[in-house]
Amino acid sequence: MSEKNYDVIIVGGGPGGLCAGMYAARAMRKTVCLEKFLTGGQIALTGDVEDYPGFEHILGSELAKKFTDHALKFGLDIEREEVADIYCEGDDRLVRCESGNVYRSKAVILSTGGTPVKLNIPGEEDYSGKGVSYCAICDGAFFKDKVIAVVGGGDAAVEEGTFLTKYGSKVYIIHRRDQFRAQKIIQQRAFDNQKIEIIWDTVVESIIGDDKSVTNLRLKNVKTGENSDLEIGAIFIYVGFHPNTGLLKGQIETDENGYILTNDLMETNVKGIYACGDVRSQLVRQVTNAVGDATTAAVAAEKYIEKLEDKLAQRV
Ligand code: NAP
Secondary structure, three states: OOEEEOOEEEEOOOHHHHHHHHHHHHOOOOEEEEEOOOOOHHHHHOOEEOOEOOEOOEEHHHHHHHHHHHHHHOOOEEEEOOEEEEEEEOOEEEEEEOOOOEEEEOEEEEOOOEEEOOOOOOOOOOOEOOOEEOOHHHHHHHHOOOEEEEEOOOHHHHHHHHHHOOOOOEEEEEOOOOOOOOOHHHHHHHHHOOOEEEEOOEEEEEEEEOOOOEEEEEEEEOOOOOEEEEEOOEEEEOOOEEEOOHHHOOOOOEOOOOOEOOOOOOEOOOOOEEEOHHHEOOOOOOHHHHHHHHHHHHHHHHHHHHHHHHHHHHHO
16 A cells, blocks of 8 residues: 555546556656556457558557557556545545555546446346457457347447457347448448348347357347347447446536536546546547547646646745
8 A cells, every 4th residue: 555646647548548648748747547457448449440540450459559558658657556536635636546555646637438338138147258248359259150149230339240240150230220320431331241130120138048158139129019039159239338437426527428527628627637538528439539638638737737836836
């Protein structure tokens, strides 16, 4: 257990956190990024990335490594820590971790991203890790030549469904409406892929299996009310995600969906606390947004600290 002093603390080591860390460290601010798992965030779990400028095609895991290496090069400290809570003591912002360590700084940048939404249907939890997955890049290879189902109609479902055709003998994309919300280019790729069959207007009511793994899905057509069974070897669920704001409940203002509200300087309602990336309330959630937000947050935090230092110097 120890108390460590920094100028800037970043909570969350996804693209936003790493970019904020790179900027703050490059501005010669002593900066730490607290990440409970591995750096890279959701992008590290994504297959192909082809909408990050300058990279026509790159694996998500490679891009995540580049972000990490770049930030480290400018002196960002990265600590494996799970944050328990964040609080204020005068002008200081303190971050207490589950390890018992406390980090003290003048500014905190929240880049905590989101967690995949669950369907909350029978069988989902029982077969999690036994054919139920939320990450194609992590688990797709386990289902080579199997029939795979993907649930959802957003960018993630349709893109990862296409990615999973690398492994599966067939991929069903099951969507509750009769059109996707995914970007047109992502949709077109799925429509053109011979291995993909789309099951429209349908929800998964339950996930069925034997004592080892998933074997079937119980489906319901929401227009006709008809039930059917689909034999599968795996199901990948991509029905959105929730922002990770649990540790700030009650302190930081959020929108009605729980995403953190900021102004255009990425300032939250608490002075010295900034937010960037997927956890922030905004129209789109892309890596490009996250790094844009993070740049603003890091520069705004730097200016805020400068002002605080001037104020303290005048008091002496
Ligand atoms: P999303 O855009 O929120 O889409 C969630 C999908 O799941 C929607 O099609 C929704 O159906 C469906 N859904 C939600 N709850 C459901 C339920 N209980 N049962 C069945 N279906 C349900 O989430 P996402 O695809 O995970 O994307 C999240 C963010 O990341 C988005 O901003 C997205 O643009 C971004 N992203 C971008 C890329 C890329 O640009 N390459 C890749 C991945 C993610 P409805 O359509 O009927 O609401």
